[in-house]
Amino acid sequence: MSVETTGAPRAFALPLRRKRLGAELPGWIAYALAAPSMILLCLLMLLPIAVMLVMSLTNYRFGDLSYAFIGVENYLDLADDRTFWRALSNTFVYVAIVVPGSVALGLALAVMTTGLRRGRKIYQMIFFLPVTATVVAMATVWKYLLHGTIGPFNLVLQSLGLPAIDFFSDPDLALTGLAIINIWSLAGFNMVLFAAGLTAIPSELYDAAEVDGLSEPLDRFFSVTLPLLGPTTLFVIVTSTITAFKVFDTVAVITRGGPRGSTDVLLYTTYLEGFSYFRMGSAAAMTVVFLAIIMVFALLQTWVLDKKVHY
Amino acid sequence: MMSAGVELDRIEKTYGATTTLRAATLDVKPGEFMTLVGPSGCGKSTLLRIIAGLLPQTSGEVHIDGASIDHLPPRERDIAMVFQSYALYPHMSVAENVATPLKVRRLSRMARLPALGRLLPGQARTRREITDEVRRVADLVEIGPLLERKPAALSGGQRQRVALARAIIRDPRVFLMDEPLSNLDARLRVTMRAEITALHRRLGATFIYVTHDQTEAMTMSSRVAVMMDGTIIQCSTPQGLYEAPEDLRVARFIGSPEINVVASDTVAGWEGGNTRLGQLLQRPLHIAFRPEAVRLSAESAAQTDMLHLSCHIERTERLGHDVLLFLRVLADGAGVTARIPAADFARLDAPGGVLTASLHPADLLAFGPDGKRVALPGLAAATNRGLSHVG
Numbered sequence: 001m002s003v004e005t006t007g008a009p010r011a012f013a014l015p016l017r018r019k020r021l022g023a024e025l026p027g028w029i030a031y032a033l034a035a036p037s038m039i040l041l042c043l044l045m046l047l048p049i050a051v052m053l054v055m056s057l058t059n060y061r062f063g064d065l066s067y068a069f070i071g072v073e074n075y076l077d078l079a080d081d082r083t084f085w086r087a088l089s090n091t092f093v094y095v096a097i098v099v100p101g102s103v104a105l106g107l108a109l110a111v112m113t114t115g116l117r118r119g120r121k122i123y124q125m126i127f128f129l130p131v132t133a134t135v136v137a138m139a140t141v142w143k144y145l146l147h148g149t150i151g152p153f154n155l156v157l158q159s160l161g162l163p164a165i166d167f168f169s170d171p172d173l174a175l176t177g178l179a180i181i182n183i184w185s186l187a188g189f190n191m192v193l194f195a196a197g198l199t200a201i202p203s204e205l206y207d208a209a210e211v212d213g214l215s216e217p218l219d220r221f222f223s224v225t226l227p228l229l230g231p232t233t234l235f236v237i238v239t240s241t242i243t244a245f246k247v248f249d250t251v252a253v254i255t256r257g258g259p260r261g262s263t264d265v266l267l268y269t270t271y272l273e274g275f276s277y278f279r280m281g282s283a284a285a286m287t288v289v290f291l292a293i294i295m296v297f298a299l300l301q302t303w304v305l306d307k308k309v310h311y
Numbered sequence: 312m313m314s315a316g317v318e319l320d321r322i323e324k325t326y327g328a329t330t331t332l333r334a335a336t337l338d339v340k341p342g343e344f345m346t347l348v349g350p351s352g353c354g355k356s357t358l359l360r361i362i363a364g365l366l367p368q369t370s371g372e373v374h375i376d377g378a379s380i381d382h383l384p385p386r387e388r389d390i391a392m393v394f395q396s397y398a399l400y401p402h403m404s405v406a407e408n409v410a411t412p413l414k415v416r417r418l419s420r421m422a423r424l425p426a427l428g429r430l431l432p433g434q435a436r437t438r439r440e441i442t443d444e445v446r447r448v449a450d451l452v453e454i455g456p457l458l459e460r461k462p463a464a465l466s467g468g469q470r471q472r473v474a475l476a477r478a479i480i481r482d483p484r485v486f487l488m489d490e491p492l493s494n495l496d497a498r499l500r501v502t503m504r505a506e507i508t509a510l511h512r513r514l515g516a517t518f519i520y521v522t523h524d525q526t527e528a529m530t531m532s533s534r535v536a537v538m539m540d541g542t543i544i545q546c547s548t549p550q551g552l553y554e555a556p557e558d559l560r561v562a563r564f565i566g567s568p569e570i571n572v573v574a575s576d577t578v579a580g581w582e583g584g585n586t587r588l589g590q591l592l593q594r595p596l597h598i599a600f601r602p603e604a605v606r607l608s609a610e611s612a613a614q615t616d617m618l619h620l621s622c623h624i625e626r627t628e629r630l631g632h633d634v635l636l637f638l639r640v641l642a643d644g645a646g647v648t649a650r651i652p653a654a655d656f657a658r659l660d661a662p663g664g665v666l667t668a669s670l671h672p673a674d675l676l677a678f679g680p681d682g683k684r685v686a687l688p689g690l691a692a693a694t695n696r697g698l699s700h701v702g
Contacts, residue, residue, distance in 0.1 A: 207365050208398035212477070213386035213415035223411075227402035 105188025197232030349538035393480035
């Protein structure tokens with residue numbers, strides 16, 4: 001049905017107006033209403049990052065009254081700094097242990113607790129408890145639990161006739177020990193996210209799978225549960241990666257980067273650089289690198305994987 | 312295609328104290344299109360899920376072709392099911408969705424692994440066969456061009472076709488359909504109704520179809536089983552249900568607008584009719600008659616064997632080729648619905664909105680206080696016109 005009877009050229013047609021409800025407001029009101037949150041956003045989020053970016057280009061030392069711009073020298077120094085590279089690689093190894101561990105454990109806990117006929121709530125609450133605990137306090141407890149001589153974990157091992165494992169004084173095991181603590185504290189959080197994802201799977205899909213012949217629990221898990229948890233899994237991986245990258249408390253409380261630098265992670269090194277050696281410029285450069293890594297992960301996962309997991 | 316008969320023998324289902332199915336008994340013949348219809352909560356979907364094996368019954372037996380299948384899991388019952396929500400695997404393409412039932416049956420678990428499975432030797436031939444099957448079935452339900460798409464990129468009607476294809480490819484003995492059209496819009500529902508009926512004819516398989524929509528039940532089925540309160544109260548052809556309901560609830564459920572129901576002592580007070588009718592109406596009965604059985608005229612008619620009621624018109628609804636008149640009997644205040652062709656309505660002259668409604672006693676259906684049909688002997692013999700002008 002055409003209503004264009006005059007044959008007027010389209011170029012003269014009025015531009016489409018946005019739909020509005022009630023009276024139209026002048027534009028400045030919209031900006032005025034948005035201003036408080038925009039100002040706060042700038043002050044609290046963007047400004048600190050900008051200050052840090054600027055600081056990373058200076059030789060500013062904590063407490064100094066003056067500083068000079070030295071260009072990218074801080075970054076060039078980092079490139080030659082073996083401590084920095086060791087911290088970086090330690091952090092990656094740490095993330096590579098924590099993310100698969102906490103995601104798999106969270107998924108397993110979610111599937112198991114959701115399938116429970118009774119007691120689902122109480123189990124999920126218990127598994128969620130570590131998330132609510134203070135990391136520093138729990139780190140102290142774990143330090144005792146895994147202690148080489150007095151820790152209950154090793155007492156059990158010894159009573160079974162097995163050799164004791166001293167996690168935090170063995171350079172090969174210290175990072176793993178810290179990762180176990182983080183998996184323990186993160187799995188409950190991931191479980192809650194997965195459990196929410198599980199409730200969103202329509203039950204008719206399981207019925208259809210059953211009729212189609214996918215009746216074994218493993219078949220059901222791999223053909224329905226796991227694919228439909230795709231979006232949840234992506235989100236869980238992103239948040240777990242970022243959390244694991246930010247590891248600091250357990251290192252500061254338990255190992256202080258040792259033994260022999262084996263648990264020296266990025267944030268701990270940055271902290272030492274800035275607040276022990278007062279080299280703020282250099283610390284700021286490290287933080288920029290840290291932020292860049294997190295950003296790359298976030299972008300990679302949202303852009304590349306997003307397309308494959310949303311249906 | 313081997314179609315099979317399905318017999319349900321006194322199926323019961325209880326959840327704790329609540330009973331959802333009580334002694335549901337039904338005999339579905341091979342190749343039949345059987346519809347289970349009833350209001351929501353009557354247990355029709357529960358019954359279908361019991362036939363599929365998705366839900367165990369509390370007692371009773373399900374037989375396919377005479378053999379009990381109660382011990383078999385769903386995959387071994389040789390049935391296919393179409394769901395209301397289509398239940399397509401959202402991460403798979405249309406082709407993969409349709410192929411799933413065959414892959415599960417013909418490929419080993421290892422060979423079904425994503426990506427890796429293709430590398431296993433000795434399955435290229437099976438995969439080719441499956442692909443050919445998928446293409447054949449896809450053409451049958453006209454989704455050939457959509458095979459590479461994901462379900463999210465399809466419309467509701469297309470998704471339901473994919474679900475049908477996934478059911479057909481199995482070549483099952485029995486098709487179960489759980490309200491497959493209720494998520495579609497009204498226009499599409501009419502087209503899909505015709506397509507599913509055509510598909511049934513072409514496949515010659517046994518269909519058991521669940522719906523709450525009496526129009527679907529009446530238009531598609533060979534026979535219809537009406538379910539109320541967890542049991543099947545009547546199973547008959549659509550025409551049989553309409554003309555000879557055995558239960559007042561069936562009479563009320565089938566037919567739109569709803570059948571007229573009045574108490575027998577009210578009918579006894581109506582003018583006309585013969586003495587035999589008067590005697591029969593001494594018993595407490597529910598008397599029911601279809602709206603199209605009501606004749607309307609402006610003047611009081613002379614025919615003595617008819618019942619005559621003076622009514623005034625409360626409200627009219629024009630349905631296009633028909634008009635519904637909601638009447639109130641002047642003498643006793645009983646409400647009567649009449650349905651007449653629009654042309655007759657135009658000719659009708661009702662001064663002051665008052666007219667005479669006439670009923671032939673043979674059009675009356677009598678139901679006892681328990682709602683069961685009661686024969687009115689002598690009335691049916693008076694004439695055998697029946698309801699020849701139904702529709």
